[in-house]
Amino acid sequence: MPVVVTELERITADPAGAAGEVWRRLGRARWQTLTEALDNPDGDRLHALQRERARRREAEREAAEREAQRPVCTGCGQRFTDTRWQEVLGRGRPWGSGSTGMCEPCAKEHFDRAEAERAARHRAEEAAPAAGGRSGGAEGARPVRPPPIAAPCPRPKTSASTAPGG
Numbered sequence: 001m002p003v004v005v006t007e008l009e010r011i012t013a014d015p016a017g018a019a020g021e022v023w024r025r026l027g028r029a030r031w032q033t034l035t036e037a038l039d040n041p042d043g044d045r046l047h048a049l050q051r052e053r054a055r056r057r058e059a060e061r062e063a064a065e066r067e068a069q070r071p072v073c074t075g076c077g078q079r080f081t082d083t084r085w086q087e088v089l090g091r092g093r094p095w096g097s098g099s100t101g102m103c104e105p106c107a108k109e110h111f112d113r114a115e116a117e118r119a120a121r122h123r124a125e126e127a128a129p130a131a132g133g134r135s136g137g138a139e140g141a142r143p144v145r146p147p148p149i150a151a152p153c154p155r156p157k158t159s160a161s162t163a164p165g166g
């Protein structure tokens with residue numbers, strides 16, 4: 001609660017009377033109008049300034065900390081961009097494993113090279129005859145038919161006897 005004081009002589013001496021700068025807030029050296037004396041501009045401004053300074057200091061400290069943690073490309077030695085950093089942190093391995101330590105251009109190059117190597121290997125495998133893969137000599141082979149299933153066929157009895165000749 002601000003305490004303001006005044007002097008009767010000041011009020012009577014001031015053309016504005018009590019509305020003039022005849023009030024002094026305890027703790028302040030200046031004589032002010034009553035409104036100014038009761039107002040707290042200095043305190044508020046100071047407080048806001050301090051808060052703003054603290055906020056900026058904090059932001060700077062955070063930024064410095066962040067920069068210290070920013071990865072460096074293992075390919076070209078450049079620091080990661082924010083985008084690349086986020087990619088590596090968030091989406092994991094966009095260009096395949098082994099490239100997360102690289103900046104985007106390097107990772108892409110790495111990826112492209114790996115792709116090219118893979119394609120080259122694939123082509124080489126196709127060009128070379130496969131060794132021992134197929135079974136040879138299939139020309140004369142015939143499909144093996146499964147043996148016929150013996151159906152239980154009731155055979156009629158034959159009256160004709162076959163007597164052994166003798």
Ligand SMILES: [Zn+2]
Nearest residue numbers: 073076103106
């Ligand atoms: Zn790089």
